[in-house]
Amino acid sequence: MSWRELLPPWLVIVAGLTGIVLLCVSTKDVPVAPLRTKYGIVLDAGPSRTILFIYQWTATKANKTGVIRGCSSCPVQGLGVSNYSDSPQKAGKSLEPCLNWAQKEIPAEQHSQTPLYVGATTSTRHLNLTHPTLSDDLLASLTVALKSSPFSFRGAQILSSPDEEAFNWVAVNYVLENFFKYDWRGQLVPSGKGMAGVLSVGGTSTRLTSQLEEENQVPEEGVRLQLYGQMHRVYTRQCPCHGTDQLHRRLLSLLIQEQRSAKTVSNPCWPLSYSREVQWQSVHAGPCAVSGDTWDTPGPTEVFNITGSSSPTACMRLVQKLLNSSSSCSFSKHSLSSVLQPLRTRFLVISEAMDFMRETVPSPDLGQAVKRLCGMSLKELVRESQASQDTLAEYCAVSAFIFHLSTKGYTLDVDRPAWTAFQKKMGDRSSGWTLGYLLSLTNTIPQDSPSILKGIEPGVWSLLLILFVVLLTGSFMRISYRVMAKENTLSNRNSSVFDDN
The missing domain is CATH 3.30.420.40 (ATPase, nucleotide binding domain)
Known part of the structure; x- marks a missing residue:
């Protein structure tokens, strides 16, 4: 019998034994994500x-x-x-x-x-x-x-406004990796960090958004979001009279009423050499209007020349007085105790004034940074930014307002x-x-x-590999032995023929 005749039967035997072994081995479905x-x-x-x-x-x-x-x-x-x-x-x-x-x-x-x-x-x-x-x-x-x-x-x-602020809160905490983080293997794991709040100073209002810890804290207008397997309850408090534009108007209205008899009204929150003419009705109108102690109210069309005096301490004192007298939104540390719990939340501040301050006068001390910003001249402000002079002039008052919040129990993130x-x-x-x-x-x-793949345990896979090697080696040795035996038999026959001759 030649080796060509022996090879197919042995291959069938090897394949059959291997198939029997594979049928006996337990497998599991292994999902392969696209x-x-x-x-x-x-x-x-x-x-x-x-x-x-x-x-x-x-x-x-x-x-x-x-x-x-x-x-x-x-x-x-x-x-x-x-x-x-x-x-x-x-x-x-x-x-x-x-x-x-x-x-x-x-x-x-x-x-x-x-x-x-x-x-x-x-x-x-x-x-x-x-x-x-x-x-x-x-x-x-x-x-x-x-x-x-x-x-x-x-x-x-x-x-809705609450939805918009809630989604903004999600984005901030997602970017800061407060929901999860990547470990050294590149896998997602819980971050272990608390959720940050968001203090957003817009043009018409200031908004404070934070996660609520307890179920009974959720107001009717709160937003519930399911993210990464957890339910987050988010609440936004709006202060409509504390946006950049409203702060500006209320501040000027208060200054005009306090300095009614002066020809030129001095604004400690504006830089030196900056001035502007302001019509009374443009700053003293609407529900956010500030009323002073004087009964001598200016006429609607009366115009006042307001000039900057650049006094950081006086500006911070003026902003504090303005906010303490506000009834539309109280910023005491107890006023939000049933909702935002300001002492427990770290707020990331979103404000153009804060962006500018972080870049120009970075300091771990917010109070010192505000004083340095309020002490900058108009020339220095213009050199640091391409924003208009009118916009730059308002940065001091807005920064002073944010500093005022930090003294009321709010922890603000000012890290550059x-x-x-x-x-x-x-x-x-x-x-x-x-x-x-x-x-x-x-x-x-x-x-x-x-997609699903069939998988076996590593140990079983190793045993199967060894079995394959043993079977193939044995088959090869057996076939080689038979071929060699056949050749020896033929050689012996040929020798006998020659001997007979």
């Missing part, structure tokens, strides 16, 4: 502009919530969406350049699977209250334009390195809510089903 990148688009329809944000994340989630890794944006040319109330069709038309840009940024095969959301904020909220029909027409125009795009349009909505890292990760802070918004929505975005 590594394909997913994309999501959020349009921030703000008061003065609209921005299209593209976020991306891997298909793998952490406790049902996505882990977003990247962001790019496209500012829409033109005004904010609410400015198109007279011609809603133009609102949808204005989005086309950025939608075309997004089509190039996202792979074509994923266009139909990329969710697209629109969130309208401050100005559209106001329009919806005053002219609901116009706001509905605007949203309808946006819907028509976005449904014609290749992306998966999921709807346009007007965000931490803030710089936050800025790099966050990008456009004014639209930070879009990140938090999409993070919360990833809970509803279906996750790709992982």
